[in-house]
Amino acid sequence: MCGIVGYVGKKQSVEVLLEALSRLEYRGYDSAGVAVLNGKGVEIRRKAGKLQGLMESIHKKPVNGHIGIGHTRWATHGEPSERNSHPHTSESGSIAIVHNGIIENYAELKEKLLAKGYKFKSQTDTEIVVHLIAEHAKKLSIEEAFRKTLTQLRGSYAICLVSKDEPDRLYAARFGSPLLVGIGKGEGFFASDAPAILGLTREVMYLNDGDFVVLTASDVKVSTVAGKAVKRKITSIDWDLSAARKDGYDHYMLKEIHEQPAAIEQTLFNRLDLDKNEITFDAKTKKFLNNLSKQERVIIISCGTAYHAGLVGEYMLEEYAHMPVDVDLASEFRYRGPMLDKNTTIIAITQSGETADTLAGIRMAKKHGSKVLAICNVMGSSIAREADAVIYTHAGPEIAVASTKAYTAQVTALILLTLYLTKQRKLVTATKWKSLLKGLHELPKTVEKALATEADVKTLSAKYASLRNFYYLGRRYNFPSALEGALKLKEVCPLIHAEGYAAGEMKHGPISLIHMGWPVVFVATDSPVYEKVVSNIQEVRARRGECIVVASEGNEEIRKNVDSLIHVPKTEELFSPIVVAVPLQFFAYYVACANQCDVDQPPNLAKSVTVE
Numbered sequence: 001m002c003g004i005v006g007y008v009g010k011k012q013s014v015e016v017l018l019e020a021l022s023r024l025e026y027r028g029y030d031s032a033g034v035a036v037l038n039g040k041g042v043e044i045r046r047k048a049g050k051l052q053g054l055m056e057s058i059h060k061k062p063v064n065g066h067i068g069i070g071h072t073r074w075a076t077h078g079e080p081s082e083r084n085s086h087p088h089t090s091e092s093g094s095i096a097i098v099h100n101g102i103i104e105n106y107a108e109l110k111e112k113l114l115a116k117g118y119k120f121k122s123q124t125d126t127e128i129v130v131h132l133i134a135e136h137a138k139k140l141s142i143e144e145a146f147r148k149t150l151t152q153l154r155g156s157y158a159i160c161l162v163s164k165d166e167p168d169r170l171y172a173a174r175f176g177s178p179l180l181v182g183i184g185k186g187e188g189f190f191a192s193d194a195p196a197i198l199g200l201t202r203e204v205m206y207l208n209d210g211d212f213v214v215l216t217a218s219d220v221k222v223s224t225v226a227g228k229a230v231k232r233k234i235t236s237i238d239w240d241l242s243a244a245r246k247d248g249y250d251h252y253m254l255k256e257i258h259e260q261p262a263a264i265e266q267t268l269f270n271r272l273d274l275d276k277n278e279i280t281f282d283a284k285t286k287k288f289l290n291n292l293s294k295q296e297r298v299i300i301i302s303c304g305t306a307y308h309a310g311l312v313g314e315y316m317l318e319e320y321a322h323m324p325v326d327v328d329l330a331s332e333f334r335y336r337g338p339m340l341d342k343n344t345t346i347i348a349i350t351q352s353g354e355t356a357d358t359l360a361g362i363r364m365a366k367k368h369g370s371k372v373l374a375i376c377n378v379m380g381s382s383i384a385r386e387a388d389a390v391i392y393t394h395a396g397p398e399i400a401v402a403s404t405k406a407y408t409a410q411v412t413a414l415i416l417l418t419l420y421l422t423k424q425r426k427l428v429t430a431t432k433w434k435s436l437l438k439g440l441h442e443l444p445k446t447v448e449k450a451l452a453t454e455a456d457v458k459t460l461s462a463k464y465a466s467l468r469n470f471y472y473l474g475r476r477y478n479f480p481s482a483l484e485g486a487l488k489l490k491e492v493c494p495l496i497h498a499e500g501y502a503a504g505e506m507k508h509g510p511i512s513l514i515h516m517g518w519p520v521v522f523v524a525t526d527s528p529v530y531e532k533v534v535s536n537i538q539e540v541r542a543r544r545g546e547c548i549v550v551a552s553e554g555n556e557e558i559r560k561n562v563d564s565l566i567h568v569p570k571t572e573e574l575f576s577p578i579v580v581a582v583p584l585q586f587f588a589y590y591v592a593c594a595n596q597c598d599v600d601q602p603p604n605l606a607k608s609v610t611v612e
């Protein structure tokens with residue numbers, strides 16, 4: 001989604017801003033811009049399209065100055081165009097702002113500003129904010145005018161402001177959209193996401209909703225919007241810039257697919273202890289889990305790929321830990337009036353920790369007295385901070401819009417959680433426990449073996465790349481795999497429509513479309529319903545559909561029922577969604593490459609969805 005950066009210091013701010021913005025490109029955007037104080041006033045440069053265009057125009061005509069703000073925009077109000085790009089300026093041009101989020105009462109505020117004679121240059125909700133600030137600044141200081149404006153806004157925002165009249169400082173505020181402060185030696189940064197300023201500084205201060213910041217090259221002052229000073233901790237980012245680079249891969253997505261064994265290893269690290277024959281968590285998470293009641297009800301909330309991980313979690317928590325689990329799309333959960341109480345635990349699954357619907361869902365649940373456990377990848381993110389306990393996936397930064405390693409790390413975290421609760425509730429025999437821990441310990445290696453499917457899947461992808469509709473079918477633990485496989489394909493290859501279904505649902509509708517050559521990807525790995533999946537394959541073949549089947553290694557018998565076959569390593573069924581994910585990710589990736597799609601930044605998609 002939109003990216004925000006800000007800089008104050010001794011360097012040429014435009015260089016810092018463009019470098020930082022380029023590190024936010026992965027979030028998905030459709031235009032970019034900067035505002036720099038050039039000694040005379042606020043100089044604005046904006047361009048629709050990729051950041052490269054903006055860089056080239058700045059290269060031809062440089063902008064000089066040591067303080068500025070920048071933005072990559074993902075359109076919400078108004079088409080992607082230069083005039084709708086941020087920064088937006090006051091009518092006099094002396095104040096510029098960049099904004100992430102959505103101002104929900106913008107229409108009402110705009111009416112009032114129009115009545116006062118303000119002229120709007122863009123179709124954005126953001127422009128009303130800068131005009132309101134300018135209006136209040138007729139009587140107040142910039143800082144007071146900004147604060148007053150914030151009290152009038154409804155919705156979500158992270159806003160950075162630069163003003164010609166205050167050339168040594170930047171202002172910023174956050175409510176519902178992520179924002180952090182970077183602290184350097186004699187310089188300061190704002191960023192919506194830590195990777196933006198990696199390499200510039202490692203010291204960051206994550207802001208809370210309601211925070212207002214005044215940033216100079218030598219000082220950071222955080223207060224509430226009302227002006228009460230607050231303290232925010234400075235934390236050190238402990239991951240490396242190289243983790244946010246492609247390292248010789250053509251795309252981040254491919255790199256991240258290959259990083260899955262390491263990511264899973266990281267998720268298991270310090271939690272799976274084979275010597276002690278146990279699964280453990282940090283003290284806070286253990287306390288949280290040990291306090292769950294016998295009657296505890298679990299609701300998993302999440303969006304997109306994380307929702308699919310949640311569905312896998314439902315199967316395992318019910319089967320192994322005997323807990324009643326519902327899985328909800330966070331965007332539905334928050335508006336359907338769910339029955340919540342203190343015996344309900346919400347598990348919020350999220351890579352970014354900033355997804356607006358998931359964040360709103362946990363806030364609502366907490367108001368009703370429910371407890372919140374987050375499974376999250378980004379340390380210090382909003383959801384991680386607001387949850388009662390967090391199981392970090394430690395998958396490292398995920399840059400590609402399409403989630404791969406974060407998904408398999410989420411499922412790994414759910415396995416750890418399930419097994420911990422299963423043992424705690426004495427629901428597993430010693431022999432089964434041992435074999436489960438062994439399988440879990442071997443999981444990174446098993447996934448390494450699954451990566452060996454790449455060459456075959458690439459060949460297969462070439463065969464199917466020209467088709468435009470795909471079904472994905474699976475049952476039990478691999479019903480979510482079917483949903484995830486289909487999501488991956490349509491995400492990275494927007495020319496293709498792909499739909500995932502529970503294989504047993506086929507005959508209740510979707511089968512009507514099957515005709516000669518219609519491709520159906522089946523997950524038919526070993527499971528108690530394997531034979532039922534084979535029956536579903538037969539139903540498709542009877543209608544001359546094209547069956548692309550993922551089956552367990554050693555299953556040669558299935559060859560006679562398939563058009564294309566991918567073998568994956570054998571595993572316990574609860575580990576299988578992780579292993580199956582790998583060839584499905586490769587398939588989506590190579591089909592998208594064959595169709596020349598922008599794999600890492602598919603159109604219309606954003607990495608972190610911080611608006612509703």
Ligand code: AGP
Pocket residue numbers: 303304305306307349350351352353354355358401402403404491606607608609
């Ligand atoms: C995954 O490929 C998608 N980009 C998307 O569905 C994503 O999983 C969803 O937006 C949730 O994001 P989160 O995990 O950061 O909350």
